[in-house]
Amino acid sequence: MQSSCKLNLFTPAIPALRRLAAASLLLASASLAGPLETGRNAPDFRLPDRSGALHSLSAYRGRVVVLNFWATWCKPCRRELPALDRIAREYAPRGVTVLGVAMDERGWAAVSPFLAQFPVAYPILLGNPRVARGYGGLPTLPLTVFIGKHGRTAATHAGELTEAQLRKALEVMLGETR
DSSP: OOOOOOOOTTOTTSHHHHHHHHHHHHHHTTTOOOSSOTTSBOOOOEEEOTTSOEEEGGGGTTSEEEEEEEOTTOHHHHHHHHHHHHHHHHHGGGTEEEEEEEOOTTTHHHHHHHHHHSOOSSOEEEOOHHHHHHTTTOOSSSEEEEEOTTSBEEEEEESOOOHHHHHHHHHHHTTOOO
16 A cells, blocks of 8 residues: 655644654554545544434544544454554543544444444444545545544554554654653
């Protein structure tokens, strides 16, 4: 897979952007694909959760967001869910939110029974074609978008991420590299 992570080089003095750039570089070594230009505002959306409550991406400003597009029929997506769940639980107190966007054509008819069998602690939202277009058409699943505290895209990753890759990227984004 090709990397399309781009660094915003004209404002390197801002620490938050330096962290976003570092996260982009870190993830670039892990087979990234980039439907979105890094450093740009991530497209906002309003998507429903299982209860029908609408969630907008802009409501999570001030937090680092791990936006994971997935589907119940996608084996790599299913393998990734436990790692995302652990990350969501562990990093929530540190200002990180994981949001899952299910892209199943059958909607909640497919997603609800799956989540009953494999529950996760983070919000699962139901995606739609408009959101998919906003995020580059979702050329592959899973697709994970890392969004900084100010709503700007730090990096994207096409394909399955390991828990170690997720942790490393979040430590860099949070400015807590070791």
